[in-house]
Amino acid sequence: MSRRLFTPPGRAGRIRAVGPVAGLPPTFRRALEEQGFDPIPRPGPRDWLASHPEPGQSFAAFLAAHPAVLDPARRTLYLQPFGRFDTGREPPLDLLSRFAAAFFTLPLAVLPVAPASGVTSRVNRYTGARQLLTRDLLALLAQHRPAGACYVVGITMDDLYPGPAWNFVFGEAAPHERVGVYSFARYLTGEAGPAAATLFLRRCCKVLAHETAHLLGIGHCVFYSCLMNGSNNLPESDARPLHLCPVDLRKLQHCLGFDVTARYQDLLIFAQNADFADEARWLATQLRHIKRGPG
Numbered sequence: 001m002s003r004r005l006f007t008p009p010g011r012a013g014r015i016r017a018v019g020p021v022a023g024l025p026p027t028f029r030r031a032l033e034e035q036g037f038d039p040i041p042r043p044g045p046r047d048w049l050a051s052h053p054e055p056g057q058s059f060a061a062f063l064a065a066h067p068a069v070l071d072p073a074r075r076t077l078y079l080q081p082f083g084r085f086d087t088g089r090e091p092p093l094d095l096l097s098r099f100a101a102a103f104f105t106l107p108l109a110v111l112p113v114a115p116a117s118g119v120t121s122r123v124n125r126y127t128g129a130r131q132l133l134t135r136d137l138l139a140l141l142a143q144h145r146p147a148g149a150c151y152v153v154g155i156t157m158d159d160l161y162p163g164p165a166w167n168f169v170f171g172e173a174a175p176h177e178r179v180g181v182y183s184f185a186r187y188l189t190g191e192a193g194p195a196a197a198t199l200f201l202r203r204c205c206k207v208l209a210h211e212t213a214h215l216l217g218i219g220h221c222v223f224y225s226c227l228m229n230g231s232n233n234l235p236e237s238d239a240r241p242l243h244l245c246p247v248d249l250r251k252l253q254h255c256l257g258f259d260v261t262a263r264y265q266d267l268l269i270f271a272q273n274a275d276f277a278d279e280a281r282w283l284a285t286q287l288r289h290i291k292r293g294p295g
């Protein structure tokens with residue numbers, strides 16, 4: 001394999017990826033400006049883009065792939081927890097669902113916790129932990145998908161594997177079935193206390209938003225520091241912000257048709273309640289910028 005190196009795009013490349021903004025409402029246009037966003041850093045040797053030099057997905061490329069636009073009759077995003085969610089190690093489902101509702105601006109429903117009985121499982125020979133086969137979980141999600149569901153996202157504290165040859169997988173999606181399943185098991189901090197709980201919740205929110213955005217057809221981001229950056233390791237994914245860059249905000253808005261100001265306001269309330277201090281500060285600054293009037 002020839003080794004290609006990833007070079008971060010310059011300002012012109014980033015602006016081009018957002019695409020022409022003439023004709024958009026002024027608040028939306030300001031939300032797509034560079035203010036408040038950091039260009040993607042040059043990847044370190046162990047980072048995602050060092051081993052996966054992806055070309056990136058501009059807003060135009062996203063449109064050219066004909067992303068699904070939400071059917072008004074199917075607007076509810078469902079969460080389906082699998083396995084145990086009562087041991088105290090899990091992320092609080094009410095907070096997770098409030099975050100997802102604010103992030104995607106969709107009605108959100110949490111289905112009753114489903115047992116993983118009947119799902120093919122094994123014990124991982126390195127960790128000794130139980131692992132569930134993603135294919136079985138995806139089949140269950142598709143089979144029981146509620147009529148009004150846009151997507152059903154399975155979440156679990158069990159580790160996952162996609163087949164016998166694999167050690168583990170963080171998650172898997174079946175976009176044509178509008179379902180995906182993701183594990184939080186490998187995001188536990190191993191520590192107790194409120195700071196560790198907040199970090200773990202933040203990681204869970206990130207996985208949920210990143211993976212659900214993939215279900216909507218949004219690819220990895222190579223333009224800014226962004227929720228949609230690929231990641232190879234925990235320090236790299238912890239360094240990603242919880243918000244979308246202008247390119248990916250525009251894609252999400254295209255799919256869901258929300259008002260950017262109202263969405264940021266809802267996310268700000270969530271971030272304040274969840275003690276996501278950095279994110280709350282960022283959202284407050286962004287809101288001041290986009291509401292500052294014509295300009």
Ligand SMILES: [Zn+2]
Nearest residue numbers: 210214220230
């Ligand atoms: Zn991804």
Ligand SMILES: [Zn+2]
Nearest residue numbers: 221226245248
């Ligand atoms: Zn992005």
